[in-house]
Amino acid sequence: MGTLGLEKKYEDQVLKCSRCGFCRVICPTFEAKDFLESYGARGRMMQLKAVDEGKIQPDQSFVDRIFTCTLCSACEQKCPSKVDYVKTMEAARAGLVKLGFAPPDFAEFSEMTLEKGNVLGQDNARRMRWAAKLENIKVNEPAEVLFFVGCNIMRPRVRPMATATAKALQAANVDFAVMGEDEWCCGLVFINTGHLDVAREFAKHNIELIEKINPQRIITICPGCAQAIRHYKHLTDGWKPGIPITHAVEYIAELLDQGKFTFTKEFEGGSKIAYHDPCELGRQMGVFDAPRKVLNAIPGLEWVELENNKALSHCCGGGSGLQGIDNELAREVAHFRLKEVQDAGADVIVTSCPTCRGNFLDTIKQNSLSIKVMDIHEVLAQALE
Amino acid sequence: MIDGGIKERIKSIVGEKNFTDNPFDLIAYSADGSEAEGMAEAISWVITSEQVSEIMKLANEKRFTVTPRGAATGLSGGAVAKQGLIMDFSRMNTILEIDQKNLTATVEAGVVLADLNKELEKQGTGLFFPPMPASDSVAQVGGSIAENAGGVRAVKYGVMRDWILGLEIVLPTGEIINEGGKTRKNVSGYDLIGLLTGSEGTLGIITKATVGLTPIPESRLSALAYFDTPENAGKFIFALFQSGLDISAGEILDRQTLNTVAGYTGMDFPDCGAMILLEMDGDMEDIKRRLAKLEELFKSSVGISDYRLAWDPVENLELWRARKAALPSMAQLKPNVVIEDTTVPLSKIPELLKRMEELAKQFNIRIPCYGHIGDGNIHPMFLFDPRDHDEAKRAHDAVKVMGDIVLKDLQGTVTGEHGVGTEKKMFMLAEHGQAKMNLWRRIKKAFDPNGILNPGKIFDYD
Ligand SMILES: Cc1cc2nc3c(=O)[nH]c(=O)nc-3n(C[C@H](O)[C@H](O)[C@H](O)COP(=O)(O)OP(=O)(O)OC[C@H]3O[C@@H](n4cnc5c(N)ncnc54)[C@H](O)[C@@H]3O)c2cc1C
Numbered sequence: 001m002g003t004l005g006l007e008k009k010y011e012d013q014v015l016k017c018s019r020c021g022f023c024r025v026i027c028p029t030f031e032a033k034d035f036l037e038s039y040g041a042r043g044r045m046m047q048l049k050a051v052d053e054g055k056i057q058p059d060q061s062f063v064d065r066i067f068t069c070t071l072c073s074a075c076e077q078k079c080p081s082k083v084d085y086v087k088t089m090e091a092a093r094a095g096l097v098k099l100g101f102a103p104p105d106f107a108e109f110s111e112m113t114l115e116k117g118n119v120l121g122q123d124n125a126r127r128m129r130w131a132a133k134l135e136n137i138k139v140n141e142p143a144e145v146l147f148f149v150g151c152n153i154m155r156p157r158v159r160p161m162a163t164a165t166a167k168a169l170q171a172a173n174v175d176f177a178v179m180g181e182d183e184w185c186c187g188l189v190f191i192n193t194g195h196l197d198v199a200r201e202f203a204k205h206n207i208e209l210i211e212k213i214n215p216q217r218i219i220t221i222c223p224g225c226a227q228a229i230r231h232y233k234h235l236t237d238g239w240k241p242g243i244p245i246t247h248a249v250e251y252i253a254e255l256l257d258q259g260k261f262t263f264t265k266e267f268e269g270g271s272k273i274a275y276h277d278p279c280e281l282g283r284q285m286g287v288f289d290a291p292r293k294v295l296n297a298i299p300g301l302e303w304v305e306l307e308n309n310k311a312l313s314h315c316c317g318g319g320s321g322l323q324g325i326d327n328e329l330a331r332e333v334a335h336f337r338l339k340e341v342q343d344a345g346a347d348v349i350v351t352s353c354p355t356c357r358g359n360f361l362d363t364i365k366q367n368s369l370s371i372k373v374m375d376i377h378e379v380l381a382q383a384l385e
Numbered sequence: 386m387i388d389g390g391i392k393e394r395i396k397s398i399v400g401e402k403n404f405t406d407n408p409f410d411l412i413a414y415s416a417d418g419s420e421a422e423g424m425a426e427a428i429s430w431v432i433t434s435e436q437v438s439e440i441m442k443l444a445n446e447k448r449f450t451v452t453p454r455g456a457a458t459g460l461s462g463g464a465v466a467k468q469g470l471i472m473d474f475s476r477m478n479t480i481l482e483i484d485q486k487n488l489t490a491t492v493e494a495g496v497v498l499a500d501l502n503k504e505l506e507k508q509g510t511g512l513f514f515p516p517m518p519a520s521d522s523v524a525q526v527g528g529s530i531a532e533n534a535g536g537v538r539a540v541k542y543g544v545m546r547d548w549i550l551g552l553e554i555v556l557p558t559g560e561i562i563n564e565g566g567k568t569r570k571n572v573s574g575y576d577l578i579g580l581l582t583g584s585e586g587t588l589g590i591i592t593k594a595t596v597g598l599t600p601i602p603e604s605r606l607s608a609l610a611y612f613d614t615p616e617n618a619g620k621f622i623f624a625l626f627q628s629g630l631d632i633s634a635g636e637i638l639d640r641q642t643l644n645t646v647a648g649y650t651g652m653d654f655p656d657c658g659a660m661i662l663l664e665m666d667g668d669m670e671d672i673k674r675r676l677a678k679l680e681e682l683f684k685s686s687v688g689i690s691d692y693r694l695a696w697d698p699v700e701n702l703e704l705w706r707a708r709k710a711a712l713p714s715m716a717q718l719k720p721n722v723v724i725e726d727t728t729v730p731l732s733k734i735p736e737l738l739k740r741m742e743e744l745a746k747q748f749n750i751r752i753p754c755y756g757h758i759g760d761g762n763i764h765p766m767f768l769f770d771p772r773d774h775d776e777a778k779r780a781h782d783a784v785k786v787m788g789d790i791v792l793k794d795l796q797g798t799v800t801g802e803h804g805v806g807t808e809k810k811m812f813m814l815a816e817h818g819q820a821k822m823n824l825w826r827r828i829k830k831a832f833d834p835n836g837i838l839n840p841g842k843i844f845d846y847d
């Protein structure tokens with residue numbers, strides 16, 4: 001075992017990188033750094049190897065190169081050696097955190113999130129504001145479906161997404177519950193950045209509530225939350241929920257398929273919509289059809305594919321907490337994706353992830369672009385009005 | 386040595402943001418696709434030919450070395466520097482002109498090969514630049530000319546050299562020269578394009594290139610056949626060329642490769658000695674006619690246990706599945722591989738495959754072979770785990786014996802398309818002899834009197 005304490009299976013991955021450079025074509029941070037290899041998958045693998053073999057001591061410049069990877073996993077799609085890149089990177093980051101290396105201000109961020117229960121550091125009581133106008137929402141009571149809402153709900157602009165999801169569930173007569181003010185951060189950003197002890201705290205707390213609700217299915221509006229809850233089994237002593245943990249859009253597509261509800265209202269969004277596959281929902285969870293099915297089911301809604309779509313979709317730049325680590329880089333990455341939207345002749349970008357949505361929105365504002373961004377749940381909200 | 390003063394001067398030429406000497410950046414630039422490794426002292430990106438020229442003048446004045454670098458997909462260590470400055474072309478990547486009337490494109494050195502073809506498609510030219518190595522999605526024009534790269538379609542379309550009409554070159558001493566242009570023929574003076582193409586960045590720096598283009602074929606369809614022995618596969622290839630059936634790609638996968646692919650993908654192959662994959666391009670009707678002729682040839686050939694023909698593009702993709710999975714499947718078997726690049730006369734391919742099987746047994750390692758049967762360019766893959774020092778040594782010892790076999794017994798060369806770099810230097814004397822290498826030294830000296838451009842590649846100058 002080397003400096004980073006990588007298990008053999010991850011050491012194997014580092015060795016497997018043949019340095020062919022095929023990942024250069026797709027890595028968003030490599031592109032946004034104007035082709036600086038140390039911010040691409042190959043360069044990152046080479047740096048990990050050198051540090052793990054003790055050839056060089058880590059420092060903050062290394063931390064920057066390692067923690068600015070958005071874990072979008074696009075490189076894995078192009079890798080002829082099939083390097084299990086994202087998992088290796090997460091393991092290496094955990095090793096670095098153990099050695100006392102983390103992005104600046106991360107200790108304070110962890111403390112704040114643990115204290116408040118959400119990554120925005122707000123009063124957790126605000127989590128339920130989205131439901132203010134809804135009736136009969138079960139909170140922490142046994143139910144068929146658990147709707148895990150996620151920290152982004154603290155932002156007023158995200159609230160309509162949760163409202164729309166709940167409305168769709170109600171329209172389909174689904175028995176569901178939420179965790180309300182007791183829901184804590186899913187912990188994904190801490191899993192991604194190697195802060196496993198912090199992530200474990202969130203996992204333990206949320207698992208307790210999940211068990212109380214005892215659902216047959218968990219749905220989330222942020223693909224990251226679903227990914228994190230799926231990961232809880234690795235953080236705890238083998239917690240095995242044995243139930244599907246999916247993004248809400250998958251569930252909604254299923255309900256549509258089953259004819260549990262339909263859309264009747266004509267869509268009045270933008271003129272031309274482009275759909276963006278979030279890395280976690282698409283490439284990592286393999287959900288490509290469900291959002292497309294939902295878009296197709298809405299009367300009057302026209303949409304186009306972006307040039308890089310589905311498994312080859314380009315990252316929004318918001319993955320793995322990049323906005324908190326290097327906001328400028330996060331926006332640079334988003335800008336590349338937004339250029340694709342313009343190239344497709346679209347003026348609305350629809351995503352299925354509040355993090356993508358937020359990063360796109362900030363980038364659009366910063367660059368005064370005339371593109372509108374919507375989450376698929378906002379599209380849903382309009383269609384259900 | 387690049388001291389602080391020199392660094393400041395390089396920055397004043399290329400600008401602060403086009404320079405780094407951060408140790409972690411240097412690590413990220415310390416290798417290419419081969420096993421070669423080395424740490425440069427600094428990296429600069431260049432944007433203009435004038436900057437390249439200024440840096441070379443400075444390098445001559447201060448005697449530091451410069452290593453040009455494209456996408457560093459090279460498989461022979463050409464872009465790896467053990468000292469001095471790495472000059473990265475990734476930011477000098479403008480497609481300067483697409484001239485449909487003359488069927489040419491003029492591009493900067495850092496243009497990615499596939500990007501040129503994408504642009505030709507986007508502009509609806511109906512044209513393409515054919516000599517594409519398998520690394521075309523990332524490899525650059527400059528690096529590929531410097532390696533004289535080929536690819537699966539070299540059997541029909543040739544290699545880089547066949548498509549380069551003009552070059553802008555910055556000499557190691559800093560002068561900017563232009564060679565050739567848009568004309569299809571040019572025998573005026575020495576053929577410097579010929580000399581520079583394949584010179585692996587040791588004689589001059591390519592900053593711009595004018596390349597030839599040709600109409601995109603309407604369609605491509607393929608066929609594959611399984612042979613009982615590599616010998617019968619070899620005999621078939623001979624018959625194929627004699628038949629005049631024009632193929633655009635001809636690939637062979639040996640038994641070991643097929644076993645590896647089967648283990649990785651779960652694909653099922655008949656028990657055989659080798660598989661051959663052939664592609665034809667042109668207009669659909671003509672291809673179909675040729676496919677039917679090919680089927681006749683399959684039927685009348687000895688040793689074919691099974692064959693398949695793709696009559697439409699979907700089937701065509703399916704036939705290429707095994708070939709595409711060849712490299713990924715090797716990586717699942719052992720973490721490291723020395724990718725060799727042997728090229729032998731067509732008649733010697735069966736013997737090469739047989740000798741590689743024997744070599745694998747002799748050294749107790751795996752050497753799956755696949756490659757371009759249409760031009761005799763076969764890639765034996767020497768697999769090993771670097772943590773198993775004994776296995777690693779056996780693999781490298783076997784590579785040396787492979788060199789002897791190819792050069793002495795099979796009248797071939799150790800590299801058909803990947804170049805010499807540092808990784809195949811050890812074979813140069815045996816392949817070329819002292820007199821020729823002395824001439825190389827004089828040529829190198831004439832171009833680069835101070836030996837500052839990409840030293841230590843192809844051969845040692847002093
Ligand atoms: C998986 C894989 C598959 C491959 N398949 C093929 C194949 O099918 N056919 C084939 O021929 N090759 C193949 N290669 C090898 C390699 O990709 C090619 O040689 C490619 O053309 C190199 O381009 P590059 O931009 O990566 O050059 P680099 O590796 O960066 O450089 C190659 C050489 O060119 C020099 N150089 C770079 N830029 C310049 C410049 N502007 N001026 C002067 N010298 C320069 C460098 O110093 C170095 O010596 C493959 C490699 C990999 C990893």
Ligand code: SF4
Nearest residue numbers: 027069070072073075
């Ligand atoms: S995961 Fe994404 S950002 Fe990270 S190295 Fe791979 S392609 Fe680049």
Ligand code: SF4
Nearest residue numbers: 017018020021023079
């Ligand atoms: S594509 Fe895979 S093997 Fe190739 S350099 Fe990137 S990570 Fe390494």
